[in-house]
Amino acid sequence: MVFKLFRTGLIFRILILALSIFGFTWLLLQTSYYISMFTLSCIIFIQVGMLIRYTERTNVAYSKFLDSIEYDDFSQTYTSRGLGQSFDNLNTQFNRVIQKFQEVRAEKEAQYHYLKTIVQHIDIGLLVLDDTGSVQLINSAAQKLLNINHLSHIKQLRDTHQPLVQLIAQENSISDKTREVVKLTMNEEIAHLIVRATNITLRSKQFKIVSLQDIQSELEEKEMEAWQNLIRVLTHEIINSVTPIASLSATVHEDLEYYKKEIEEHQQGTQEEKIRLPADYFTESLEDVHQAVRTIQRRSEGLIHFVRDFRNLTKIPLPDLQTLSVKELFESINTLLKEEMKQQGIRFSCQTYPKNLQLIADPHLLEQVLINLLKNATHAVEDKEDKQISLIASTDKVGKVVIKVYDNGTGIGEEAKKKVFIPLFTTKKNGSGIGLSLSRQVMRLHGGTINVNSTPQVETVFTLRFA
Template identity: 25%
Template sequence: MSDEAPDRDEGTGQAVPAVSGNEAHLQSILDSVPDAMIVIDEAGRIISFSSAAERMFGFSEAELIGENVSTLMPSPDRERHDMYLKRYLVTGERRIIGIGRVTTARRRDGTTFPIELSVGEAHIGSRRIYTGFIRDLTERQRTELRLHDLQDALTHVSRVTAMGTLATSIAHELNQPLTAIANYVQTASEMLADPSAENIALIREALDECAAQSIRAGQIVRRLRDFISRGETERQIVALPRLVNEASALAFVGTGSRSVEFEVRIDPSAELLLVDRIQIQQVLLNLIRNAVEAMETSPFKRLELSSSRIHDGHVQVTVADSGPGLAPQVAAQLFQPFMTTKAAGMGLGLSICRTIVEAHGGKIWAEPSSLGGTAFHFTLPEAEIHADE
C-alpha cells in the first residue's frame, strides 16, 4: 500500500483518487507495445490511437480522433466496414471479433501492407467499444526471410531434381518408339533404291509400323501428362474477398511492395465461388507477386484487382499493373512451361496457374492494361446459392 495521502478537492475538501500516476503508467505500457492498438466506438469512429499505430500508419492520433477507422483500410473493406459493423450489431455473428484474421491495411501514403488483426469487444456502461491490435507482418517476418530464401533454394533443387527424373522417365519411355520409327524410315529409304513390287509392299509395311509407333509415343506423352495432373480438387463455396485478402497479404510479405498502390474492386453481386481455396490462392499469389516484381523499376507503381460476373455462371478476375508490359513474342508463349522473363525464373508459375484455372473449367489470358502494364484475366465458376438453402 502507498503511504501517500490522497489529494483533497479545494472546493469540497473531499478526497480525490490518485489516478494520474496509474494512467501515466498504463500509457507508458501502451506506448512500449510493438503492436498497434486502435479503439473505436459502435459507429466505427476512432477514440484512441496508440504510438505504435502512429508509427505504423503515418498518422498522428490528433488527426484521426473522431475519424472512421475505414480510413486505414484499402478497398473493398474501406467501403464496406460500416456495413460489417452494423451487421454484427444486428446479428451478433462474429467474423473477426475474438477470432482474428490476416488481411491488409493502408498507410497514410496510400500504400498497402499485410497485417494480422485481432479485435476485442468491451462494454463501458451503455457504450460498446472495440479494440483492435494490429501486427505488421512485413516487420514480423523480416527475420524469417533468410529461412524463406533457404526454403526457396531447397524448393528450386527439389523441382530441378523432379524435372530431371521426369525428363529421364520421358526419354526412357519414348526411346523405344522413336528408335523403331528411325529404323523403319531408314530401311524404307534404302529399299526405295529398288522399287520392285515386293519392296514397295515392305515399304508400306514399314510406314504402317512408323504410324503405329508414333501413336504409341503420343499415348506415352498423354499418360505422363495425366499422371502429372491427376488428383481431385476439393471445391467448396468461398468468398472472393477473403481469397484476395489472404493471398495479397501473403504476396506482399518479403516483396518491395511498400510503394505500391493497391486497389481492390470486387463485384458485390458475384462474391461466392465454387473453387479449391488453396489452389486459387496460389493463382492470385503468383499473379500479384509477378505484378509487384514487374513494377520494381517503374516510377509509378499501381496494382488493381477487380472482378465482374460474366456469362454462363462464371466470374472474371483481373490483376492489372502499371509495369513495363510484355513484348508480343513473350505474350504469345506466356503460359507455356519454362517460358520466363526472369533471370532466375523457371517459367512454371504461369503454366501452373493455367493448369489450375483450366481444371476449374475456366480460362486465363493476358493483355495490355489501362495502367500501361499487363492485365491478367482468369475466369472461375460462380457458386449457385438457392433461396431455400
C-alpha cells in the first residue's frame, strides 16, 4: 500500500510494529511456539529497519541540500511528493534558499566580469601575485608594457626585465604610498615605468597588487616643454644683452674706420698738406666710443652674471637633515629681518602652532628658502600703505608640517603664477628669476612641495609642505 502522507505512513508503521511486539510478547508468555516466535522476531527487526529508513527521508533531503551548498551546485529543485504540509513548507524553503544562492552567484559573476572588463580596459598595467610569485591576474596593458603574451610566474621576467623583478621581490621596496621608477629596455627602446604595490590578505593568503604605468611619453613631453621654456628664457635674456652690444660694436667700428681713413688720407698728402689735426677733432668721437665701450662692458658683465645665476641652479647641495625647532628657526629669521622690516614700515609676525612644533630639514637650506620668500614679500608690499607679512607654521590634517608666507602686496596674476617657478622668469625689474626656482628644488630635495595662491591686491600665500 502506498501512503501519500508521511505522517499517516509513520503512524501506520508504528501501529504494525506495536502489534508485532504485542504478538511476540503473547507468544513468549503464553505458548511454546518457538518457530512462530523466531519468525515474528525477524519480522519485528525488519519493521524497525524500515521505520528508521522511512523516518530518515527528511535527513536525506537535508543532506542533499547541504551538499549542494558545499559544492556550489544550485541546479537541484525540491518537490514535496505528497508527503504533507510540513514537507511542502520545508521544500519550498529549500527552493527559496537555492534561488537566493543562484541570484547571489549570478550577481557575483556579473560583478566579476564587470571588474575584469574594467581591469582589462584601463591603460595602467596590473599584476596580482601570490606569496610564491605566481601570477594570479595580469591585464592586457601589463602584457603590452612588458611585451609578453602569457605570464604564470614573476621569475619568467628575469631574463628580460631583471630590474622590475628585483624591485618586486624586495620586501617593503614599494608600496601604495611610494612609487619607484624602473627603466626597462624592450625591442631596443627605453621605457620608464612607475611601479606601485599594495599588499592584501584574502582568506589568510597574501597577495601583492602591482601597478605599472608608462611615463616615457609624459617624460619626453615634459622634457620638451622644459627645454622650450628654458630656450625661450635664455634666448630672451641673451638677445637683450647681445643686441645692444652688437649695435654699439658696429657703431664704434664705423667711427674708428672713418677716423682711420681720415688719418690715412692726411698721412698720404705732401709735407705741406700734412697738418696736425687738432685734439678737439677727436674729442667728441672718443667720448662716444668711450661711452659705447662702457655700455658694452656693462652688458657683458650682466650677461656673465646671468650665466653664473643659471649655473647656480645645478649646484644645490644635498640637504643635511636635522630635527629642527620651528619656533627657533622663526626667531632666527626674525632677528635677521626685523630691522629691515621696521625701516620699510612692515608689520611682520611669526606664529607657530603648536609652540613645540618640530620638523626634519636642513636648517641652512630652509632658512635660505624662507628668507628668499620674505624678501619677495617685502618687494610685493612696497606700494601698500598698510604693509603686512606673516610667517605661520602648523600641521595639516594628516600631521604634516606646513609653513606659509602671507603678504598683502600687489599679488601675482594668473599667467605669472604658471611661470613663477620656471628658472630665470621674474616679475621684478631687477630680479634674476633664480630664487623661486631654487626654492622649489630645495623643497623637492626635502621630499616636499612649494605652491602659491594669490588674489591680486588682496593676499598672496606661498605654502611649503613637508613630507
